[in-house]
Amino acid sequence: MNVGKTLFAQVMEFVPWKTFSRIISRHAGDVGVRTLSCADVFRIMAFSQLTWRESLRDIEVCLTANRAKLFHMGLKSIPARSTLSDALNQRDWRIYHALAQRLIVRAKELYADTPMTVDLDVSVYALDATTIDLCLSLFDWAPFRKTKAAIKLHTLLDLRGAIPAFIHISDGKMHEVNVLDFLPVEAGAFYIMDRGYLDFERLYNLHQVGAFFVTRAKSNMNFRRVYSAPVNKDMGIICDQTICLNGFYKSKEYPEYLRRVRLKDVDTGKTLVFLTNNTTLPATMIAALYKSRWQVELFFKWIKQHLRIKHFLGNSENAVKTQIWCAISTYVLIAIVKKELQLNVSLYTLLQVLSVSVFEKTEISCAFQTDDYISETAPNANQLNLFDF
Template identity: 55%
Template sequence: MYTGRLIFSQVMAHLPLHTFRRCVARYRGEHYVKHFRCLDQYYVMAFAQLTYRESLRDIEACLRAHQSKLYHMGLRAPSVARNTLAKANERRDWRIYADFAQALIRVARPLYADEDLGLELDNTVYALDASTIDLCLSIFPWALFRTTKSAVKLHTLLDLRGNIPTFIHITDGKVHDVNALDMLLPEPGAFYIMDRGYVDFRRLFTLNAAGAFFVIRAKSNTKYRRRYSHPVDTAGGVRCDQTVVLTGVRSAVDYPQPLRRIKYHDTQTGKTFDFLTNNFSVKAQTVADLYRYRWQVELFFKWIKQHLRIKSFFGTTENAVKSQIWIAISVYVLVAIIKKRHDIKADLYTILQVLSLTLFEKTSIEQVLNLRDRTSEDHGNPKQLDLFDNLTGH
């Protein structure tokens, strides 16, 4: 039942605070801290994400304007100074928020486990990709990317059921995408969908040995020899389905077992793709459809860059940048959890837009986020006077 709390506090009520306290204790986040707790820092940073604040000064001014409501937001600090927040971002261990985001991911994934991908496939499907966030070299010299610029890179493994990130690794921009494969713990029976940047047959053979499947776009210079050709239905865009063995000097050694090659022509774009996979049982069209679903991870990067604050950073140190990125990820996952728990039909973008304008309102979160047409409900209210009926009565 609605208790008259602020929308912000209703959103934060979905956080597992006992887990957050364990994360803080694990890294001694509140050692010698008297007033501005790690939870206060998280609440302020989450508020900045949800309301699209641009700077520390912007955060301070906005919270000062609503100072009487800080207690009802859950903040113990009577006020929030930008210097206090800046020092917290600089000094509090970013791993607190990384571990907490991972805990939220473990809560969110079961909620979306039954999502329908539109494929005849019960396996878990992951999309692996990386995205670069450009930074100013003079302000972020620790994230050297090129001689004239800095950057950080987000290596992300996205569970396509619910578009929940299950693995995120933050590096400087120089780290190649394919190195993320060394950090994954392959899940037997799962599909990993990747672009050409991840073609490394030694690493792919490690996935195969772990019982996982992969679908990857082949490079144009990949050398192989056809062993068998399988019949295909060309009406759907599949041009050939072959069993091949690699013949390159290194690739033949790195991946000594046969692979499946599928050539697919996309009639909408006019492009032709060569896919390699170690799965020989699913339909060729399903393999092509799986790669098409890989674009969900591209949309995830685009969405999170546009709608969460990870391009305007509230600190310049590596610790501050990583803390802000992980808090942004946790806010994204938190909104996904709320969407499922409250059975909200609107997409995440719409939910964030509504929350950004209503965090200080005292109304039910279900009423705010379930965007129903209330006009018809008002007409059905028997206590509502009908002006035109009264006029005709006279």
Template identity: 45%
Template sequence: MNNGKYVFAQLTEFLPKRIFDCIVARYHGDKYVRHFSCWNQMLCMIFGQLTNRDSLRDLIVAIEAHSRKTYHLGFGKSVTRSNLAKANEKRDCKIFEEFSYYLIDVARKKRENDNFEIKGKVYAFDSSTIDLCLSVFWWAKFRKNKGGIKLHTLYDITTQIPAFIHITAATVNDVNAMDYIPYESGAYYIFDRGYVDYERLYKIAILSAYFVVRAKSNLKFRRMYSRKVDKTKILQILGISLLDKTPVLELLTSIDYKDVKELNYKQLTFSLF
């Protein structure tokens, strides 16, 4: 008979409880709590994610099936649907958000790649819509008979780990999430054409960062000058000027000679002028 730790306990053993307790104390998460602490709550929710539970009721049924093991799994002496639901509703979500960003930062440092071809951080930003049942998540109304939220993710390409996550209603336009990105000086940010908003992009330049974004087909601009390049190279840099009152950009045209395709990008990199 195996007398060692349960697999779930081994999986969560690496979590730094001392750091978590400091965050909980900062937000007074365990104030007046006797039995079901924030740590117990987090482990219950992790268990629900790893076992693919669909609801709190489903999660509690799974936990009750191992009622004699709950203490050793880290859930506390007893877990009920009411106290778990109350904890999820009342406790500050910033506790778990701050702890998750701490773990992300640790993971990113372990995945740093000094051999990456571009010096500095390179990020890609995009969103994904997560469908929700409207009858259950009535607050997340997206369309007439559909609910949903948007997960806006800043993906660190150099470490291949998400660096920032922002959740909004599915009705929120993607460009609005750009206001919450923690921009870093000297970093590169890659966007799709859905994020073409020149006022927001210009703010990136003010912070001494750079961006690359797909150009929209209706963009009005005129070419100011050209530079000769080796035709065997796939990158051509053209100076351009927009016809309206917006910051000066550079047009990067990547030419795929095999498929004879051109992909137009806008990049704000003053050092190339």
């Protein structure tokens, strides 16, 4: 029997606590705080994520039931609901945003050699946004529609390991394309986007930085063909064209040539038209790149199903953003644990097991062993048979 650290304590060891302390000091997060420091808030929020707690009462009851194990969590006492609520409203959410960014950097380093569905040696990112609906009467700081509130998670997903490289939280009114104004751009990388990001002036800024983009064209796009490359129609490629934009304003927004690839999906029969500024990759690779964009949709689905961001523990903007950044930090932290310990299980399995065994005292690698142990009785055992006549 393992009498060492609990699974929760072992997971927390992968948090860069020294860096986190510097972040807290930089934002003066613990100045004037007597109970429940910024680090304690993160521990409690990580615990609530891993054990699927959905309210302050859930957290308090669960911690009370495990009072004797609080020391192993790094907590001195059970925080009252009011104390935790005040902490979520008062601790600067930027502290947990900075922690998430530090964990993302570490995760990207670990997953740098992870193969992608598309065989490319450069970075490939998928950009998209998802909306989380809120109640307007409770979250009046996040207007969306006349009778509805919402926030948007604008996410740039690194397709190596499905690690979020950039996340921006805005109110529901912010259009997706505006995130291109402050998106960190890496020269030589590919950015895969849907038609919601089709803004030629912003796409030209990406092009000037040296990055590549792949997006969908709109049906009413005004252009003229400059050159048509030979295509293999057996692969579903209808045309591969070099085009330039017509119109005074559009030609000013994107003054250079674009590449237009038209594809017929053999599975659905739908015709898709892609736009890109890359002129060297085969047309089939351009289509494969756009198809890989669905990984960000799967990421949003996974996040909404397995992280506790549907029910918020506070109504203020600071409380909501603190909970979201702690949820993202927990997701990335589990991804780091999986890679560091070389666990051959999915993130789903990892979270499922942790949700019911965070206080178990066993090695993480042993907790996820899938080999079944079968006890065999020796053939010459001296066990008497009661019914042997």
